[in-house]
Amino acid sequence: FAPWNDPSAKPYIQFDKVTKKFGDFTAVNNLSLTVFEREFFALLGASGCGKSTLLRMLAGFEEPTAGRILLDGQDLRGIPPYKRPVNMMFQSYALFPHMTVEKNIAFGLKQEGMPAADIDKRVAEMLRLVKLEQFAKRKPHQLSGGQRQRVALARSVAKRPKVLLLDEPLGALDKKLREETQFELMDLQQELGLTFVVVTHDQEEAMTMADRIAIMDKGEVMQVATPAEIYEAPTSRFVAHFVGNVNMFEGKVAERAANTTRITGATGAQIVVENAAETANGADIVFAIRPEKIKVSSKKPADAVNALEGEIYDVAYLGDMTVYHIKLDDGQIVRASALNASRVTEDPLTWNDRAWVSFRPDAGVVLTR
């Protein structure tokens, strides 16, 4: 499933140069974005970046100040929310407290005038889908937080919208339940064959669930890509910093060869990197490298192209991995991590030990912005 790599795939949801202003304030700035049918798409960004505004415009609660939003080729301007084939899932506290689970799920169908027999069938189907068959007669306060969340979900998909919008859907759940529910949401989306657009500020949540993620900042999209691409090949410092941990070697291009570029850092330390072909001599660049791509050892690895010496500053054992902070002799702090399953136990580095950090020229990305 990768319609975004298929030039013949038809766009499903299109934000076309969309701007939203509230008075003088620009919440969404000339933003274009395409979502494909059956995609699980995440809008990820810090508070205030405009992600909810984008979702609300798609739902029809706000109209763009400029630009168009198309669904399956149709311009949505002027179409009221209830006439759009789009439904917004609200958090579980929006359930009707005095109604049973089945009545909550049936509510929207009844309003729509669906015949009673069809409603019963649909409600039963939804209860099965969210695995709440035994809880049909309970009221929301007789359910756990996770169960309430599933009722909210069943209610929002009962009308079979084509697109489900979820604004921080799991915000009210604790960490463990959140993780479980993330997988449930993915299963449900697969089973229903719907297009999901989820807003979240939680990078792990976006990485877990989404086919693609749009990283937003100040009303603009910084990068749209699969979780793996976002993590492995961020195109800006902002994205590299926003998702996961990263080390940034700042410097100037000192010397360029066919495939490699030598960078001189501010303090004189030199590293050699690949994929900096576009940059000119003397240009300011940064080599962004993830902690797990950096090796820490007590001796200088014989074959390392890049090896920098320093001292172990912090060691944190996290169960699945160990994280090291190394203070290089030029003062820069480097974060390196090693899976404990593959940890070299005969080389137990600890606080204040002298240590080498080494990495391959192709282990990170060169960024210029």
Ligand code: ATP
């Ligand atoms: P959060 O995660 O905190 O909900 P967000 O990225 O979803 O943040 P939005 O809710 O889209 O952000 O808001 C984007 C910006 O637009 C914010 O600075 C917000 O204050 C502003 N904004 C949103 N709605 C309105 C409104 N009705 N009137 C004025 N300003 C608004």
